[in-house]
Amino acid sequence: MTHKSEESSQKRSAKASSRKGQWRLVVSHRVLLLLFFIGAICVGFWGFYHVQDTRKKELSEARAVHCLELAGEFDKFIRNQESRIEWLLSEISALLEPGEVPTTSSFVDRLETEIAPLLKSVVANCAELDACFFHLNPQIDQKYFDITYVKSADRSIRRQPSLAKEEYDKANPSMVWFYTPLSRKVPGWSEVFYLDALEDHLISYSAPVLHNGQPIAVVGIFVRLRHLIERVARISDSEDSFGFLLNSERVVLYHPDYAKGVLFEHLEPVDLAVLDEALSKGPTLSPGVWRDRSRLLTFAKLANGWILGFDISFGNTGVPFHAVAVFVIAIGLIVLFSAFIFGYVYNRSVFKPLAILSETTTRFSQGESGARYFGPTSGPVGQLGVSFNEFADNLANRLATIRRQNEDISAINQELEAMNQQLQESYNVSEELTASLHKTIALTSRSSLSTFESQHSFLKEALDTILMLLPKADYGTIYTLTRDVFSIVSFVGHRFSRYYQIPQALLPISQTPFLVDNSLGLPGDPEELKRYLPELYLRERKSVEQTLGVYLQVAGEVQGLITLDIARGRRTTFSEAHKEIIHSFANIVSSFLAIRTFAHQSEGFQKEIILSFIKILELYDPYTQGHSEAVALLSSMIAEELRIDATDFKRVYWAGLVHDIGKILVPSDILKKKSALTKEEYTVIQKHPQWGAEVLHSSEKLKEIAEYVLFHHERWDGTGYPIGLSGEEIPYISRIISIADALDAMTSDRPYRKGMGVTIAFQELERGAGSQFDPDLVRKILGQPACRERVAGIIQNKRIGGI
Secondary structure (H helix, E strand, C coil): CHHHHHHHHHHHHHHHHHHHHHHHHHHHHHHHHHHHHHHHHHHHHHHHHHHHHHHHHHHHHHHHHHHHHHHHHHHHHHHHHHHHHHHHHHHHHHHCCCCCCCCCHHHHHHHHHHHHHHHHHHHHHCCCCCEEEEEECCCCCCCCCEEEEEECCCCCEEECCCCCHHHCCCCCHHHHHHHHHHHHCCCEECCCEEECCCCEEEEEEEEEEEECCEEEEEEEEEEEHHHHHHHHHCCCCCCCCEEEEECCCCEEEECCCCCCCCEHHHCCCCCHHHHHHHHHCCCCECCCEEEECCEEEEEEECCCCCEEEEEEECCCCCCCHHHHHHHHHHHHHHHHHHHHHHHHHHHHHHHHHHHHHHHHHHHHHCCCCCCCCCCCCCHHHHHHHHHHHHHHHHHHHHHHHHHHHHHHHHHHHHHHHHHHHHHHHHHHHHHHHHHHHHHHHHHHHHHHHCCCCCHHHHHHHHHHHHHHHCCCCCEEEEEEEECCEEEEEEEECCCCCCCCEEEHHHCCCCCCCEEECCCCCCCCCHHHHHHHCCHHHHHHCCCEEEEEEEEEEECCEEEEEEEEEEECCCCCCCCHHHHHHHHHHHHHHHHHHHHHHHHHHHHHHHHHHHHHHHHHHHHHCHHHCCHHHHHHHHHHHHHHHCCCCHHHHHHHHHHHHCCCHHHHHCCHHHHCCCCCCCHHHHHHHCCHHHHHHHHHHCCCCCHHHHHHHHCCCCCCCCCCCCCCCCHHHCCHHHHHHHHHHHHHHHHCCECCECCCCHHHHHHHHHHCECCCECHHHHHHHHCCHHHHHHHHHHHHHHHCCCC
């Protein structure tokens, strides 16, 4: 009984809600119809005007394409005439012989026989040309001569009588075609002028004939203005559209509505920027300017700088406003009536059940789980309501099941989070091991390949790597052994203010890694170490719990020491696995030291061989004794003061050492000659840089310094040898060796003179800056007191026999 009362209460509530929903639906339906009607009218107006604008745009684009084609034809006509004149100029210039006076009778005869037929053919072969002419410049030897062919009305070609002497008048406007190109010395198109001989208004294109830089004649063509006007007039495609022509200064040459000779901007209210844009482009249309909604003004620049304009009319493309309004309102009423009928039919069969269903789903979505549809069950909306009721019942059952499953999932999720945390910890350990492995591989590669790398930087990175491999260590120190003394190279964790040294005798040597449990972290007797080590070292070294160490050995000889420390207070120790790791790592570092030792021995052997060749040269030329080593020392010292990189520093030294090795191939009698050398002997001497470079280039290790030896006698001003390079064309290292060579030569004694003092040598060096030497290098050397002192020291050491 209670269930039936609740169900009836739900039905009454649903009906009340349905009536409210129906009333809101009716109101919204009426408002929707009104908005639909207004929208239909707006869309109709927009559609008509859009169609009208689209039609006007398409028409303007079609006419623009047509105008551009016509502009291209006009531009082609202009270019053809200019090409004809260029061709005539080349033919006339070919007749002139170098140094020939252009007024000689022989030259005039050649003009008559060869140029006159060409002028006649030009007029005959071009329908729009009216005349072609050639006029000598009367200012040269007062020679009056011309050839002019004119096309008559019957299209026949006749030769025009020569101009009288008095007609050559600069003030005569009809002679602008002649005197303008003479004065400007460049070809060009003239303004419109009237020529009595042809009894018509003309436009001319003429060019000066230049001989030895002077205008000796003028050649050109005449075009009747009416021919150009006829070409422009052909542009018109309706009674309201037409073309017009302006010159490069925007002066009207032809316009159907205006007189010629007037500036165009005085006639039409057009933005000058548009005209300037047309002048800056080739034969393409400029952006259009709408004078009103029915007329478009656009321009195209021609090859000679003229502007061809188009005035395009769109007079009858629009649709009257009242016709548009009537049509749009009629369409709107039809749409409104159709919508009203549609709404009435669907209101009963769709909208009412839909309002009930909408109200029910709203209550259900707001958390009222017992909301159900109680409206009509017929029709598509009624069937949808029945399906909703079935869905709501199923959903209630599923929610109960989901709540039970959520409790199970929560328990499983806690287990997964614990497992994920364990996996993350394992992943972090794997990442650390991977990074350590990469670091070790990189260090191994560098120990194999980078033979000449800085030992300090390699050992510092080696210490960082072993600390990464053994994260249990808190501090670390790496030492190198030199002359029975261990010196600190790098450290991590300690507070050393200097790189302390420990005698080898205080530390017992072992072949395998060792563990030390004293606070000093060093093998040996702690009390004896404390007596030797300074008090500052003991204060700056942090106290440790345990130390793991290994000696770096090459071929059984100790080269260094690595120690890793666990901080005091940590209850942990190194294991046997840690000893194996540091022992393997020590082998990698020892291999680097072995490779570096071998490289230094190899380099020393190479230096001894080269020094032997230098001693042979000194025996061959006793006056150069010690010169090569002095130049090498001076060059490398200068390079060091200039802070050049390590690779180039080595090249400076070796190039300075062997710079005169080519003198071995110079005959001994020339090298030892005390009197002045002959020109032929000096030429032989000048070949020694080239011979030395060829010798060095044959060596794989020394060919990189061959070019520095080849150019060490080049001068900054380009007067040196063997090639005559100048300025920065000379390699930088060669410029350094040139200065060092000159300093040693000036301060060394010769049989024919005493070596000058260092101060005088510096003055000579400064005097040669910019001519013999690089001025920037000289300024840097002489501008550094330390550099001057070191140069003086090397020279003084050589004088007392130290080199």
